Structures are given as C-alpha cells and as structure tokens.
Amino acid sequence: MKNAAFDKLLVANRGEIAVRIIRAAKELGLKTVAVYSDADAQSLAVRMADEAVRIGPAHATKSYLSADAILQAAADSGAGAVHPGYGFLSENADFAERIEAAGLVFVGPTPHAIRTMGDKAAARAAAMKAGVPTVPGSAGVVTDSDTAVEVARDIGYPIMIKASAGGGGRGIRVAHDEAELRQQFATATAEALAAFGNGEVYLERFIRQARHIEVQILGDGQRVVHCFERECSLQRRRQKVWEEAPSAAINEATRAALCESALRLANAVAYRGAGTLEYLYDDDTREFFFIEMNTRIQVEHPITEMITGIDLVKEMLRIALGQPLRLKQEDIRLTGAAIEVRINAENAAKNFMPSPGLVSQLVVPGGPGVRFDTMLFPGYTVPAYYDSLLGKLIVHDTDRAGALARMRRALDELQVEGIHTTIPLHRALCEDANVARAAFHTGFLETWLAANPLADAAPLVPVSKAKVPA
Numbered sequence: 001m002k003n004a005a006f007d008k009l010l011v012a013n014r015g016e017i018a019v020r021i022i023r024a025a026k027e028l029g030l031k032t033v034a035v036y037s038d039a040d041a042q043s044l045a046v047r048m049a050d051e052a053v054r055i056g057p058a059h060a061t062k063s064y065l066s067a068d069a070i071l072q073a074a075a076d077s078g079a080g081a082v083h084p085g086y087g088f089l090s091e092n093a094d095f096a097e098r099i100e101a102a103g104l105v106f107v108g109p110t111p112h113a114i115r116t117m118g119d120k121a122a123a124r125a126a127a128m129k130a131g132v133p134t135v136p137g138s139a140g141v142v143t144d145s146d147t148a149v150e151v152a153r154d155i156g157y158p159i160m161i162k163a164s165a166g167g168g169g170r171g172i173r174v175a176h177d178e179a180e181l182r183q184q185f186a187t188a189t190a191e192a193l194a195a196f197g198n199g200e201v202y203l204e205r206f207i208r209q210a211r212h213i214e215v216q217i218l219g220d221g222q223r224v225v226h227c228f229e230r231e232c233s234l235q236r237r238r239q240k241v242w243e244e245a246p247s248a249a250i251n252e253a254t255r256a257a258l259c260e261s262a263l264r265l266a267n268a269v270a271y272r273g274a275g276t277l278e279y280l281y282d283d284d285t286r287e288f289f290f291i292e293m294n295t296r297i298q299v300e301h302p303i304t305e306m307i308t309g310i311d312l313v314k315e316m317l318r319i320a321l322g323q324p325l326r327l328k329q330e331d332i333r334l335t336g337a338a339i340e341v342r343i344n345a346e347n348a349a350k351n352f353m354p355s356p357g358l359v360s361q362l363v364v365p366g367g368p369g370v371r372f373d374t375m376l377f378p379g380y381t382v383p384a385y386y387d388s389l390l391g392k393l394i395v396h397d398t399d400r401a402g403a404l405a406r407m408r409r410a411l412d413e414l415q416v417e418g419i420h421t422t423i424p425l426h427r428a429l430c431e432d433a434n435v436a437r438a439a440f441h442t443g444f445l446e447t448w449l450a451a452n453p454l455a456d457a458a459p460l461v462p463v464s465k466a467k468v469p470a
Helices: 015-027 044-048 067-077 093-101 111-118 120-129 145-155 178-196 252-268 301-308 312-320 400-413 423-430 444-451
Strands: 008-011 031-037 051-056 081-083 159-163 172-175 201-205 210-220 224-236 239-245 272-282 287-294 337-344 361-363 370-374 389-397 415-417
Touching: 008 015, 008 067, 015 031, 015 044, 015 312, 015 370, 015 389, 031 044, 031 067, 051 067, 067 093, 081 312, 093 111, 111 120, 111 287, 120 201, 120 252, 120 287, 145 159, 145 178, 145 201, 159 178, 172 178, 178 201, 210 252, 210 312, 224 252, 224 301, 224 444, 239 301, 239 423, 252 272, 252 287, 272 312, 301 312, 301 337, 301 370, 301 389, 337 400, 337 423, 389 400, 400 423
Parallel strands: 008 031, 008 081, 031 051
Antiparallel strands: 159 172, 159 201, 210 224, 210 272, 224 239, 239 337, 272 287, 337 389, 361 415, 370 389
C-alpha cells in the first residue's frame, strides 16, 4: 500500500454504494471523484461528488468493468486512492495490483489476500490450516468426474459442485447420486469457465436446511477485530433478500466460537480493510462451517453498523489512509437488533421481472432507528443495464421483535412511484409467522414464494393519495 496519505478518492462503482462511500469520504474531509457510464450521467453519485468522470457507454464491460477506463479516470482527476465498493472489480486482484502499481491506494485488502480468499478452494485450504471448521468436502480442486465420485463416496450425497472462482451464489450445482454427479460435473466446469474464466471446481457436502451466517471483520494488516455476525438466510436463487444482525439462531457460546474462528482466518492472511467470512450453520447439529470470504464491503453492512455504532466505510478509509486500526475488540459492543431488506426494481408477482423506469415520486420513511440507503430521487430513471438494487431499508430497535415492528411501519411509509419494487414482498414476509420466529433457512424463501404467490401489483398509488403518517 502507498504510505502517503491521500486527499482525493475515486469511487469505482455506481448506485447506492457509490453514494454511501462519497458520504463517508466527505465526512473525513476527502475530495471525491465519481465515475459514470452514459446510463448514469444524471445519477445521485455524480451530483454529490466533487468531480465526475465519464468512463464509457452503458454496458458495464465497457465502463465499470474496464480497469483501463478507471485508471485513466484516476490519472485525469488526480485521485490518490480508489474505493471499488462491491461487485464489478471489487474482488479482482489484478485490478488491485494495477491500482497500486500506478502509485495509488487501493481501499481494500492486498492483492495476495484477494487471490487467496477469492479462490474458494484456496480459501477452504487456508481455513483448514487455520483450524477453522469447513464443510466436509474435497481437499482442493477436483479435476475430473472419477475423482469427484471418489470424494462423494466419502462425503455422501447430496453434494455440491462449486466453482472455485464463483460468487454471489453463482457457479453452484447439486447432485443427489453418482449418475447425476457425473452429468453435473461436466456441466458445472463448462459453466464455471464461461462465467468466470476459470473452470476449476471443488466439492462440498450439501446441508439441506442450513442457515447462512457471516462475520464482519476489520483489519489493518497487523491486527483484526470482528463486529459480530449477520444472518442472511432469506435468499432467492442464492441471492440475499433480507438480512438481520445478530442471528436469532445462535447462543452466546456459539457466537463467541464463530467470531473467534473468523479472527483466526483473517489473521492468517494478515487481512487489511473490511471483509466478511461466510458460514453455513446447521440447526440440527449446531455446527458451523466456513464456506467463503468476501474481500470487500458487503451490501448488508449497514445492519452491523446499526448494532455496533461503527461506520465501516469510514474505518476502511482510515485504514487506507495508513492509520492503525482504532478499534479494540473489548470496546465493540452488540446492542439491540437490526433488519435490512433489499428494495429492488422488480415485480415479485411476475417472477421478479425487472422494472426499470422513471421514479416519479419518492417518500422515505423516518423516525428513530430507520435508515434508507439509496441512490433514488424523484425524477431519476432507473437504467436497465445493471443490478436491480435501488436501496436498502434498515431498521434498528432494542430487540428483534421491536425491529420487526419498526420494519413493518417503515415499509408502510416507503413509497416509490412509477416502477414496481419488492416492497410488497417484504411487507408480506413481515406478517409471516415463521419469519416472526426466525424459523427459516436458505431454502425457506423459495418454498414460501411457491406457497404464497403475491398478487400482481395494482397501479401504483400516486403519492398525493398515499398513506403517509403525519
């Protein structure tokens, strides 16, 4: 990492995370540079940043995924550092190397850590070496179907075939017997090569009703702390929909063991910046297993901020500025409960059909313990080229029941006119008895959707007639 402090930050991302990073940087007195594609010329990030640089046409491959364009923007603007946000190039070790080779600060971990922990087979091996529990599976990459069958005989079925370079729930197939494993193996390797440019796969035992629990960590390359855990079990097609902190499923002893294991692994790679270690938790056996690490800030980071009072993005920037980690583990307290729901431009009643278009009006909920991280504003046109995430509605209260009640109220207040959103889905989930009891797992939501089809949204209520509390 470049040793000298910087005073200008380029945000190599878009949407709500670009807005989030710009706000944190401004609070630290840093100048900010937004990059934008043609589709984002009128975005909130562009409006908020001190400077904005066009990096290409709408398609991400020619703009947000173009390392050349971003490096040129950094040079043209005189930025001293680059924050990649999440997605796009955030976990690309080659990109991080190029940033540092250009004499700039990469706001994130070292390229070595990204490579080690970004390759899931390598991360699994690192976890095993550090004594962190892992899901029973192959010792590393499996190169052919015969070897896969041998491994499966030891592990048992069902078994997952996972792309080493996969992420975001992609690159995963499940086989229930030997014949299916042989068939799926060839398909999985071909898909991995096409999607990630890397056809390597490894195998893991498939836990039928696992919870997805993750631990947030911060490190400065010398010392690491954890900020407790989040639960992200409500997923659709392995994409997170609803997140909570802390998990209602684990007790204090399990929490302590889980977080300690995350520290061991993060310390083993001398981790720098913000990162998340993801685990599967088996309700029946009360076991947890490390599955992967995300070497970046997560979409769901706000709920950790709500229960700890720590601004994770500002801490990332302080570390990138060369400051030692300010936080001591004994000073990080877990207070209350927080819930985050992802508000997407999708019609959940029509198989989550994307719904880009003009946001004609916007009413944002307020009150204690309510936060809406978004890039929306009235008159903004949601483009069709990118992920459908519009923002995250986050609530915090003294306990989970209070947070759930606050989420119901906040969802009732939130009005996005002009496009379909996933607000009705979240409002329905708030009324579900199993959700109220936190009785769910990673397969729960898809089963719930099949049993509880949502009514197709009626024409959106004009904001002048919406039910907005006085």
